[in-house]
Amino acid sequence: MEMIHTTHGDLPLSSLTKKIIEEDAPDGFVTATEYRLGDEVVRRDVHVAVKAHAVLKLQAQEL
């Protein structure tokens, strides 16, 4: 029986409802995995694939 760590301690994975939420945000592609015991979210993992957005600009000034 596969167990998973939650706010209620380790629970059987089979006793939980799993929901995956994906969001394509400007700065990252986010995948959130929620595990619910009834209506309560007892575990939520988040994975962010950070997008290339930050640029360090160095600029030479025209004389």
Place this chain on the structure above:
Amino acid sequence: MANTTAVSVQFKLDSMAAILPAAIATLKAALYLVSATTNGSNTAYTATGEVTGTNYTAGGVAVTAATGPAVSGTTAYWTPSASIVYTTVTLSVAFDSVMIYDTARANKAIGVWNFGSQTVTAGTLTLTMPTNDAANALLRA
């Protein structure tokens, strides 16, 4: 042919490499609340607006950066060499940013990156880095 005003790619590389040499082991990544105000004006790590929660230690986690900056064409670039991971944390107040800073240089900030409002419950937050090349690296000049 024509002459062009530009910052030398060598200068860009040397500037980056001076701060982010290969295998630097003193970088950390701290998370910030949606309600915080962290941006390019931050000169160093600040506890103001930082997340708090179960198994989150103030100051954040270590950043793995095995390789130093590289150059392609006129772009110098750098990316941490591993995902930034916060394990078995509960961060119930929404957060959306990470600051990377250097503990060996008085916690001076490298940068702040946003990724959208999130919460974590008894779980893992994984920030996967983009491909380390001139078009996609986390830090590019």
